[in-house]
Amino acid sequence: MKDIQSQHDHRRISIEKVGVKEISYPITVLDKAHHHQHSVATVNMSVNLPHHFKGTHMSRFIEILNRFHGEINLRSFHLILEEMKEKLEAQQAHMEVKFPYFLQRKTPNKTGLLREYSCKMHGAYDSEDDLTLEFRVPIAPPGMEQTGEGLPKSLGHWGNADICLRFRHFIWIEDLIEMVEEVTSHNLQWPTSQPRTSQKTLSVEELAKELGRRLNNHPAISWFSVTVENLSEGFSTFATLEGPQ
């Protein structure tokens, strides 16, 4: 082994990326209703490297993360990426933060349910920032019957809308989720409430297009992708589009 090793050593095989993955970390994020919200994130951090890197600095990623005490927002995201790039003398820094985000949804009988939305922020920093936000909105078609408490009885977990965005300026994720739910709840009432007369067919393509039309016109959004998936069959059918178109 040693011979092979030494004979290989002068060949220039270079690492392209090093980092840390799947760090479970408590965070606080901005919240439209309560100023901030606590969550638990899964964090990935990595840097793109020059040839002369010595790989003994993995704990620096954790040090940088610790310095920000789990405060995750547009400003801290930029600062963390900048510090990663500098401290690790890298060309490019990446960070991905996945977390459940909770919103209080009103229900007819005032129960109020904290609904969970999976979110993911991804940032890359080279000479400029490139930040994307991804979130998932579950789609459940409300039926005609009422539950004992006056709730429309849902007919199942129809699927999910996955939205990914780049921003021109700040928007509340609450407003984006509301926009998506307006589309999905409207479209999904058709098959049950107007069974005979409706010409529309509920489909992943139609829902994706309708979401695309809304995002196309949004002044704060510079790029987006939409994937709508339907879980009804034991597997998922899906349609994807990107924009602006």
Add this chain to the structure above:
Amino acid sequence: MKDIQSQHDHRRISIEKVGVKEISYPITVLDKAHHHQHSVATVNMSVNLPHHFKGTHMSRFIEILNRFHGEINLRSFHLILEEMKEKLEAQQAHMEVKFPYFLQRKTPNKTGLLREYSCKMHGAYDSEDDLTLEFRVPIAPPGMEQTGEGLPKSLGHWGNADICLRFRHFIWIEDLIEMVEEVTSHNLQWPTSQPRTSQKTLSVEELAKELGRRLNNHPAISWFSVTVENLSEGFSTFATLEGPQ
């Protein structure tokens, strides 16, 4: 450490169970339509132990499993358990085998879909065998609209029925799944097809009771439990019962 260790050594702290878990293993199981079916299982094996056990025999579990070449049926289950009990000189032997089971489902447009059903067999052997079979049947309410291919468009993944059984004599799992699907598809048409007149409410309780009635009367079943869960709300609501009652 050594002092603590030696001072503790004569105390009778005894292990109660040792085993292997999460072994991924290719298996063949009996299939009503094709004689047998290939699948990939996750296998857990364990034994309950007397005081004098020396724990250096973990590889014996694997040896015994290998000897049966992945053939899993009522007879091999018994033989494996018996050999575990004997070779490991144990009072009791346990094995759990989880696997996806596939059935060809007919669809109106003749596409034919291999639908996956999660199955789990669990066996315990002391002086007698105790074998249980568990399986999950997904519940999806068919809607009124037709897909392009003449399929009723499903309105989402409503939930699951989890059935666990002890047998008096052999039954095909195909027949059990069919019995469950007869109940779940019938009951789930009500809210959409008879929106105004139906008195029945679709609920986990009613579905669990109806499944309980069917299993109560089955001559081959000596014990059962039924859990019906509804996933519509982003979490699950469930009802459980056991029988015969």
Add this chain to the structure above:
Amino acid sequence: MKDIQSQHDHRRISIEKVGVKEISYPITVLDKAHHHQHSVATVNMSVNLPHHFKGTHMSRFIEILNRFHGEINLRSFHLILEEMKEKLEAQQAHMEVKFPYFLQRKTPNKTGLLREYSCKMHGAYDSEDDLTLEFRVPIAPPGMEQTGEGLPKSLGHWGNADICLRFRHFIWIEDLIEMVEEVTSHNLQWPTSQPRTSQKTLSVEELAKELGRRLNNHPAISWFSVTVENLSEGFSTFATLEGPQ
């Protein structure tokens, strides 16, 4: 269908348990160092039922959970269970709360890492409370080499210790985790640091017994179970014991 239904209706098939599962919910728990800690839990709630239950009250579980604003401790656990039993007119109430718990671990180079420990509290309330706490401590054997930062380089994720407890009186989970890590780190240094002279073999059985000895003597613990698993082989080998013995 209706005929079958009505003919079945007078048979006494009764539901035994109803509830909600897999509710994602932000919580606060007690923390020895910082007074309290935020986390995100997965909550299951259920009640055992009398015959006359009408299954239209699933949202009451959520209402009760909301009323406590996610504060999870011994006192609130009791109050939630009591309210579930009363509001749902049940014989018995159950709640299970799973959450990641974070502890700051000291490292030689002062980096400090928030380490995640999976925790689960389970409570049942009938006429008395029965509360159990479960937690998982990852086991990683420290090697002889040092990392660039003076850390002993870990030789891999050897396995996990899963501890489940019933209490006589309150103990900090921090102290329990420390006790477990004292055992697992000590025992695991043997095979590498004293390769030739050590008589001890690293095994799931020996670690489980050593943990059992410590828990056996603990004045605050009325019952415990210990499972140690080793993940080295692509599957897991494990040993389990219960006590006090």
Add this chain to the structure above:
Amino acid sequence: MKDIQSQHDHRRISIEKVGVKEISYPITVLDKAHHHQHSVATVNMSVNLPHHFKGTHMSRFIEILNRFHGEINLRSFHLILEEMKEKLEAQQAHMEVKFPYFLQRKTPNKTGLLREYSCKMHGAYDSEDDLTLEFRVPIAPPGMEQTGEGLPKSLGHWGNADICLRFRHFIWIEDLIEMVEEVTSHNLQWPTSQPRTSQKTLSVEELAKELGRRLNNHPAISWFSVTVENLSEGFSTFATLEGPQ
């Protein structure tokens, strides 16, 4: 809603991709030792679409998959993609097939263990095929002590090597896995067997580079990426490189 709908309808928002995801499907793949091997795959299929697509043909994906009875190899992969492109009148067809692959590993005491390797084949077809193969090799450092059966006792699950390849011509996956395990087992003996004299540090970077050197010289491989991850710390540290360099 109708008004909004009709006013939007003439806007050209177009779907870019449609498909099916997470189909559980029994397959057979080629096996160097036994001619073929049964496994259970998770299949994703999708096509890139022109503007005039009508989205009612999702079941065609399943029809095409069924026609090949789960035989997955280089030739069938090409034929499935070609048929998808043609039947769905698409510009590009994609298929991804993930499955556990089993190899019999020799052990000193002849037990023989079926070890599981996660594999993923991905194919894209436009005017030409582009096929990649990905597989994961678990890394476990053998210790110095012997188990009761004469096996070197593993010191834990150190991490994984994820290899992704494009081929010039056919190679057995068995030979690729062997090549990877030769590197990982050699390098990982150092820290324990030569604790004082070895200059080498076990690291994700060194292992990735050594794997890169081997793949760099392989005549059958036209492109590769290597990611080595170390799971020791409760999260993962990783290094990635691509080649040929």
